[in-house]
Amino acid sequence: MNKFKLDWLILPLLGIAVILGLWALFSATWAKDLPSPLKTWESSKPYIVEPFAKRGEMDQGILRFTWYSLTLVAQGYALALIIGTPIGFFLGLSKGFTKTFDPIIQILRPVSPLAWLPLGLVLFLGTGKEAGTYGALFTIAICAMWPTVLNTAVGVRAVPQDYLNVGRVLKLSRWKTLTKILIPATLPYMFTGFRLSLGIAWLVIVAAEMLTGRPGVGGFLWQEYNALIYEHIILSIIVIGLVGFVLDRLMSLLEQRFKTA
Amino acid sequence: MHIKARPLRNLILTFTPMPFLELNGVCKGFGGPEVLTDVNLAIERGEFVAIVGYSGSGKTTLISLIAGLQKPDRGTVKLNDLEITGPGPDRGVVFQNYSLLPWLTVAENIALAVDQVFPNHSAEKRTAIVDKAIATVNLTPAREKLPRQLSGGMRQRVSVARALAMDPQILLLDEPLSALDALTRSTLQDEFERIWEADKKTVVLITNDVDEALLLADRIIPLTPGPGATLGESVAVTLARPRDRKALNHDPEFKRLRALVTNQLLGFGAKRRATITKKLILPDILPEDLDVPRTSRKRPLRPHEIKQEEVAAAT
Ligand SMILES: Nc1ncnc2c1ncn2[C@@H]1O[C@H](COP(=O)(O)OP(=O)(O)OP(=O)(O)O)[C@@H](O)[C@H]1O
Numbered sequence: 001m002n003k004f005k006l007d008w009l010i011l012p013l014l015g016i017a018v019i020l021g022l023w024a025l026f027s028a029t030w031a032k033d034l035p036s037p038l039k040t041w042e043s044s045k046p047y048i049v050e051p052f053a054k055r056g057e058m059d060q061g062i063l064r065f066t067w068y069s070l071t072l073v074a075q076g077y078a079l080a081l082i083i084g085t086p087i088g089f090f091l092g093l094s095k096g097f098t099k100t101f102d103p104i105i106q107i108l109r110p111v112s113p114l115a116w117l118p119l120g121l122v123l124f125l126g127t128g129k130e131a132g133t134y135g136a137l138f139t140i141a142i143c144a145m146w147p148t149v150l151n152t153a154v155g156v157r158a159v160p161q162d163y164l165n166v167g168r169v170l171k172l173s174r175w176k177t178l179t180k181i182l183i184p185a186t187l188p189y190m191f192t193g194f195r196l197s198l199g200i201a202w203l204v205i206v207a208a209e210m211l212t213g214r215p216g217v218g219g220f221l222w223q224e225y226n227a228l229i230y231e232h233i234i235l236s237i238i239v240i241g242l243v244g245f246v247l248d249r250l251m252s253l254l255e256q257r258f259k260t261a
Numbered sequence: 262m263h264i265k266a267r268p269l270r271n272l273i274l275t276f277t278p279m280p281f282l283e284l285n286g287v288c289k290g291f292g293g294p295e296v297l298t299d300v301n302l303a304i305e306r307g308e309f310v311a312i313v314g315y316s317g318s319g320k321t322t323l324i325s326l327i328a329g330l331q332k333p334d335r336g337t338v339k340l341n342d343l344e345i346t347g348p349g350p351d352r353g354v355v356f357q358n359y360s361l362l363p364w365l366t367v368a369e370n371i372a373l374a375v376d377q378v379f380p381n382h383s384a385e386k387r388t389a390i391v392d393k394a395i396a397t398v399n400l401t402p403a404r405e406k407l408p409r410q411l412s413g414g415m416r417q418r419v420s421v422a423r424a425l426a427m428d429p430q431i432l433l434l435d436e437p438l439s440a441l442d443a444l445t446r447s448t449l450q451d452e453f454e455r456i457w458e459a460d461k462k463t464v465v466l467i468t469n470d471v472d473e474a475l476l477l478a479d480r481i482i483p484l485t486p487g488p489g490a491t492l493g494e495s496v497a498v499t500l501a502r503p504r505d506r507k508a509l510n511h512d513p514e515f516k517r518l519r520a521l522v523t524n525q526l527l528g529f530g531a532k533r534r535a536t537i538t539k540k541l542i543l544p545d546i547l548p549e550d551l552d553v554p555r556t557s558r559k560r561p562l563r564p565h566e567i568k569q570e571e572v573a574a575a576t
C-alpha cells in the first residue's frame with residue numbers, strides 16, 4: 001500500500017510528461033509550424049519571469065494580461081449573478097413566471113458568446129470607445145447567467161415543504177420567509193450555479209477579447225497569432241487553462257462550505 | 262339535595278363555554294379517496310388528548326388541518342369558536358420530522374419563533390424566553406449547536422422547545438417520539454409529563470404507542486384506519502397524576518384501559534382486513550376506468566413522491 005502513497009503527485013506528472021512528449025513529437029514531425037515545448041518556453045520566458053511587466057499596450061507580462069481579463073470577468077460575472085439569481089428565484093417561486101419565460105430561456109441559453117458579442121457592440125455603439133468593454137460585459141453577463149438562473153430555480157423548488165411549513169406556522173412575512181428560509185435552503189444550489197457560471201464567464205472573456213482586441217490574455221493570444229508568434233498562443237492557452245482551473249477550485253471550496261451548512 | 266342540585270347543574274351546562282378546539286364533520290382528501298371522513302372532535306381548554314392510529318391513517322393530515330396548514334374539503338375547524346383559516350403561532354406544532362432549520366443553531370431556531378411571536382419584547386427578554394425554553398428541555402449545553410450535531414432525541418427536544426417558547430394556546434404534537442429508541446422515548450415521555458404538569462397547556466398528541474398515550478393523556482381517541490379514517494369513541498384515562506411508569510405497569514386500571522384501547526384498534530384492523538378480503542372475493546368487479554390510461558388514474562401520493570416529481574418536472 002505504501003508504494004502508492006505518492007500517486008497523487010506521480011501520476012499527474014506522468015500525464016503531463018506524456019502530453020509534452022506527444023507535443024514534442026508532433027512539432028518535430030507532421031506539424032512543423034507547431035513550436036516545440038522548448039521553443040515555447042524560451043520565447044515565453046520574458047512574459048513569465050516578469051509576469052507584471054508593462055512594455056507596451058500589447059506587450060505585457062502574462063499575469064498583467066490575466067489581471068485585465070480577470071477584472072473584466074469579475075464585473076461581467078457580478079452582473080450575471082445580480083441579474084440571474086433573482087430570475088432564478090422568480091422561476092422557482094412562480095409557476096406562471098416559469099410558463100412565461102422558460103421557453104425563451106431555453107432558446108437563449110444555447111446561443112454562443114460569439115453570436116452575442118456583435119449584438120453587445122451594437123447595443124453600446126453610443127458609448128464610443130468604451131463599446132468594446134460594455135459589449136464584452138453584456139456578453140459575459142448574458143452567457144454566464146444561465147447556470148445560476150436554472151440552478152437557483154431548481155433549488156427554490158426543492159426547498160422542503162417542512163421548512164416552509166415552519167415559516168407558515170410562525171407567520172413569517174414574505175421578506176423573512178425569503179431571507180430566513182428560502183435563501184439559506186437554496187444556497188447550496190445557488191453556489192453550484194455560481195461555480196458553473198464562473199466557468200462560462202471565463203470562457204467568454206477570451207472570446208470577447210479576441211474579437212474586440214482588448215488587452216488581456218485572449219487579446220494577447222489573438223494578437224500573437226496575427227504576429228505569427230505561435231509560442232505565445234500556447235503560453236496563453238496554458239495560462240487560460242490554469243486560471244480557469246484555479247477559479248473552479250476556489251468556487252468549489254465555497255460550494256462545499258455551503259453544502260454542509 | 263338531589264332535586265335541588267339538578268337545576269344548578271343544568272344551569273352550568275347551559276353556560277358551559279364552547280369547546281376550546283372543535284372539529285365538525287371534517288372531510289379531507291387529496292384528489293384521491295378521502296383520507297379523513299366526517300371527523301368530529303371537541304377538546305376543552307387544558308385538556309391533554311392523545312390520538313392513536315395506524316401508520317398512514319391520516320394522523321398528520323388531521324394535525325395539519327388543526328394547524329391550518331391544510332384546509333378541510335368539508336366541515337369546520339374552530340379554535341375558541343373562531344374558524345381556523347390558516348396557520349398561526351397560537352397553535353404550536355411539533356412536526357413529525359422535527360423540521361428544524363439546519364442552518365440555524367438550537368438557540369437561533371428557537372429565537373426565530375420567539376422574535377416572530379414577541380416582536381415587542383426587548384432583546385434581553387426574548388433571549389430569556391429562548392434560554393428558558395432550552396432549559397425546559399434540558400438542552401442548555403447544546404445551545405449553540407447545529408441540528409446535524411444533535412441526536413434524534415435532542416432534535417425532537419429542540420422542536421418541542423421551539424413550540425413551547427411561542428407560548429401557544431394549544432400544542433400539536435405529531436408523533437414526536439415515534440422515531441426514537443425505546444429508552445430515549447421513555448425519558449422524553451417523562452419530560453413531557455413534567456412540562457405539561459408545569460403549565461397545563463391544551464395538547465393534542467398524535468402517537469402510535471398506546472402506553473405513551475396512557476401515560477400522558479386525559480383522553481385517548483382512536484383513529485380508524487384510512488382511507489376514509491374517522492375518530493372512534495374516546496376513552497377517558499382516569500389514572501391519577503403524576504403517573505409513574507413503573508407503578509402503572511401493575512395498575513389494574515392501566516391494564517384495563519390498555520386492553521380497551523388496544524382492542525378498539527385491533528378491531529379496526531380486523532374490520533379493515535375483512536373489507537379487503539370481501540372485496541377480493543366479490544365475483545364481478547369490473548372497474549369502469551380500465552380503459553383510462555394508467556398514468557391518468559389518480560393515486561394518493563406520499564409527500565416525498567410529490568416533492569420529487571415537482572423537482573423533476575422543473576428540471
Ligand atoms: N399533501 C398530500 N398530498 C396527497 N396525499 C397526501 C398528502 N398528505 C397525505 N396524503 C395521503 O394521506 C394519507 C394519510 O397520510 P398522513 O401523513 O396523514 O398519515 P399518518 O397517519 O400521519 O401516517 P404516519 O403514521 O406514517 O405518519 C396517506 O395515504 C397519504 O398518501
Ligand SMILES: [Mg+2]
Binds near residue numbers: 320321322357435436
Ligand atoms: Mg404522520
